[in-house]
Amino acid sequence: MADLDPGLIAVLVIAAFFLVWYYGAFVYTRRLARRIGTELKRAVVGLGGTSKIQWFGTTAFRMKTEGADPPFQEFSLTVTLRPREMPINWAIGTAQGRRDAALVEASLRKDPRIEFELVDPQTRIGRRRSRSKAGWSNVSLGGSELLLSSDDERSARRILESIDPGTLDPIAALHVTSGKQPGIAASVSVAPGAASRGIAAIRALAERLAA
Numbered sequence: 001m002a003d004l005d006p007g008l009i010a011v012l013v014i015a016a017f018f019l020v021w022y023y024g025a026f027v028y029t030r031r032l033a034r035r036i037g038t039e040l041k042r043a044v045v046g047l048g049g050t051s052k053i054q055w056f057g058t059t060a061f062r063m064k065t066e067g068a069d070p071p072f073q074e075f076s077l078t079v080t081l082r083p084r085e086m087p088i089n090w091a092i093g094t095a096q097g098r099r100d101a102a103l104v105e106a107s108l109r110k111d112p113r114i115e116f117e118l119v120d121p122q123t124r125i126g127r128r129r130s131r132s133k134a135g136w137s138n139v140s141l142g143g144s145e146l147l148l149s150s151d152d153e154r155s156a157r158r159i160l161e162s163i164d165p166g167t168l169d170p171i172a173a174l175h176v177t178s179g180k181q182p183g184i185a186a187s188v189s190v191a192p193g194a195a196s197r198g199i200a201a202i203r204a205l206a207e208r209l210a211a
Helices: 006-045 087-095 124-132 153-161 194-210
Strands: 050-055 060-066 072-080 101-108 116-119 137-141 144-150 171-177 183-189
Touching (some): 006 050, 153 194
Antiparallel strands (some): 050 060, 060 072
């Protein structure tokens, strides 16, 4: 039997590695998305209204609720999973600190009494937001050191301190806005049990803002 070309062997080994990686990552991502979708569906159903889900490929989907119970009007979650199907993309995403996360966008029926922004400086989005402007204040909630920005810092602190701090842990960044489109936007972790706790925090926050 003729000796195989070492270059050909190397190509075959690399091709096999990428094929196995792709298949494993594909299966893992599908299972992860199914687990996250199931958990979020249970949490969102409790908000009332009519919900629907829209998929964007295998790594992102949006769950939207229309006609939600007060204090919400609409509530949507957009889940984005970090890339895993190619080793180089996975390595870059890991180096950049990208994580699987859900973007919550909740419109409110009533204008909130105050506006504020809260970020976790240990997260990628928190670091980015904290660098985007000045005037942040340190706030300690349940042992976590966060950054707060508000024109009415005392009221914002009082509202945040009335919420179970354990439900705030999954939130990397949160922004309450008033005016023509009052609402709450937040970046929430989708680790097991985290998203449902984050949604509970956002609901409690919305109820206090509408009181």
